[in-house]
Amino acid sequence: MRVVIAEDNPLLRDGIVLLLGEYDIAVAAAVSDADALLTAVAAERPDAAVVDVRMPPTHTDEGLRAALAIRSAYPAIGVLVFSQWVETDYARRLLSEHTGHVGYLLKDRIVSTGEFVEALRRVAAGGTALDPEVVRHLLAAPAVDAGLARLSARERQILGLIAEGRSNVAIAEALHLADRSVEKHVTAIFTKLDLPHDRSDHRRVLAVLRYLRA
Known part of the structure; x- marks a missing residue:
């Protein structure tokens, strides 16, 4: 050996x-x-x-x-x-x-x-x-999702609203943000969670599942 x-x-x-x-x-x-x-x-x-x-x-x-x-x-x-x-x-x-x-x-x-x-x-x-x-x-020690741990406080807040089923427009209205700002936060969430690009809303579902498991 x-x-x-x-x-x-x-x-x-x-x-x-x-x-x-x-x-x-x-x-x-x-x-x-x-x-x-x-x-x-x-x-x-x-x-x-x-x-x-x-x-x-x-x-x-x-x-x-x-x-x-x-x-x-x-x-x-x-x-x-x-x-x-x-x-x-x-x-x-x-x-x-x-x-x-x-x-x-x-x-x-x-x-x-x-x-x-x-x-x-x-x-x-x-x-x-x-x-x-x-x-x-x-x-x-509970398992820690490294991707979720990388999210900022604002990104976690937005992910929570996504988990409630809200659209980007609804999130923008609730948080008094521009639609473009919400889109950038959502993209950052997907990136930090290592979710691959998908033309459908599949990434939203995967992100929510990660959020709920944590």
């Missing part, structure tokens, strides 16, 4: 390399940032990648965004997120966009090296490995 490691802490990164070597797992690359991770995965095509969440330059979500990119481009490569943090939205996306080949473990809850290696082998083989604390967070 061949893996790539992305961890900005050099001591932990070197420690994982040594640990995996003891279990006859080859480390094709050990890097410290997300860009180097994506480059290494593209070049090496490993069986799995071990990815930290927070890496340079901003130490926020670089690792998780890279993990999602790997899952999208190389669904057969296992991705094991190994972090101190539970990022619920990203965890949900990792688990929902593709089945299998994914894991999310918390560093301070690993009680044995064997447990970590077993989880890595399972993810590389197409299974899943989730820390119970990650599962708890997923169950406790």
